[in-house]
Amino acid sequence: MFFLQATDTTPSTGISPLMFLGTLGMLMLAIGIVGFVIYHQRKVIRYNHELKRLEEEKQQILLNASIRFQEEERNRIAADLHDDAGPLLATARLYLNENLVNQEKSQQLQSIYSAKQIIDEAILLIRNISHSLMPPTLKNFGLESATTDLFQKISGSGSLNASARFHDYRVRLKVEQELLVFRIIQELVNNIMKHSNAGFIHLTQNNSGNKMYFRVHHDGTGIVQTEFEKLNHSALGLGLKNIASRIRVLNGRIFFEIDPSHTYFKITLEIPRETSL
Amino acid sequence: MGLFYKNNKSEKLKVFYIYIICNSTLLGGELLLKYIFPLRELYLLNVRVQLLVELSFLLFYFIANFQTPSAKKFFKIILPLFIVITTYDYIVTSKTKFGADQAIAESFFMLLLLFYFFFEKIKYDVQAPLYESKIFWIAGAFFIFFAGNFFLLIYSKSMSNNPVFKQQYLTIYNSFNIIKNLILCIALYFKETNKPISTNYGGIDTSIEDTFFFNNPNS
Secondary structure, eight states, rough: OOTOOSOOOOOOOOOOOOHHHHHHHHHHHHHHHHHHHHHHHHHHHHHHHHHHEEEEEEEHHHHHHHHHHHHHHHHHHHIIIIIIIIHHHHHHHTSSSGGGGGGHHHHHHHHHHHHHHHHHHHHHHHHHHHHHSSEEEEEEHHHHHHHHOOOOHHHTTSSSEEEESSOOSSSSHHHHHHHHHHHHHHHHHHHHHIOOOOOOEEEEEEEETTEEEEEOOOOOOOHHHHHHHHHHHHHHHHHHHHHHHHHHHOEEEEEEEEEETTEEEEEEEEEEEEOOO | OOOHHHHOOOHHHHHHHHEEEEEEEEHHHHHIIIEEEEOHHHHHHHHHHHHHHHHHHHHHHHHHHHHOHHHHHHHTTTHHHHHHHHHHHHHHTTTOOOOOOHHHHHHHHHHHHHHHHHHHHHOOOOOOGGGGGHHHHHHHHHHHHHHHHHHHHHHHHTTTOHHHHHHHHHHHHHHHHHHHHHHHHHHSSOOOOOOOOOOOOOOOOOTHHHHHHHHOOOO
């Protein structure tokens, strides 16, 4: 195209200023577009960096919350052991002190019986502490049984109507996954019971592709996704932060929403299926 | 170009190297047919082939960098369309006159392609600054070149007999050619990097109906 000039040299009218304006305009337009692309992209990159920074901040909050939660849990166990199991065993020891041999037989039997009762109580207490750490139903029979058991206990208390239905749980998840899901469900149910004033809670489970879904319905006062995100970024809502950190471990997702009819709230939990087989 | 090739050996850039080799060869042919063996008909045919080769290579180079499959398919139509225009223009235009329509069509298609290229860059490429990539400078060079010459080519159809226009045509065309080549030289300093494609930050599939949880054929 460098050599496109015509050979015919018949002079004619002068050059149209429109051509120069057009060329100049096109050049300005091209430079403008390129400039805009650079400007816009820089803006987006800056925004992404900001988003990344916020995400890191959120991670830090979650980590702190998780550490705090762990400490609280340890304190609770320590308090249970110190305040309940400790005095019980100390009392049992008093009954079985050295003077026991010097006592009368009836008194000895009474002391041994009392000590036995106290030791039984201590055993029960320790079992309860242990169960709160790892529910035996979950360990032995799986998530379905543990969840159904939990919901039956809630329903049995008479405070609200709770039910759980597992549609397709023929193959169990990995034990650690089951525990995490159970804790999330427990936390959700606790929150609903504490804050929502709900009349019913219903949990359903199903599979789709390589994903497992859990959905909790309740008719109380709930939260939607934006509120969940907001609480997650704030210093409040330790329980929700625990849910978020557990979901992160599971590589799952959670979605809080209100039904279009505004009659009940839905919480959907999506987790990848990693079976124990 | 040797230095350029030594530092940058990505698959996509090979198209660009082949384009440079083909273009240089055809340019050599143009010089030969213009000044050494003046055969106007053959010279003009050579120009037409050069335009066709230029558009084909640039088209494939930029299409290879597109991320949307539908856009790739759409822009591939340009080549057969351009071949049709070239053939038609060659048949209807006098063999001793340059067919400006073909050059206008090339500029138009290239501007369209590059406009979409920048649009896609805005949409998807948000990982690293765009001006650090080779393709951005190559695209920028051709965008300025084709945009600058677009009006010139439109006018060249009606004013090719004007010697003043011819002079100004050469000045403007050469200026944009120099700018293009300078920007292409800048591209030499940047290393080709494979950046990840944008991530989908979509939430959970909320389209799952409640019935999914209540009706299961397996249960």
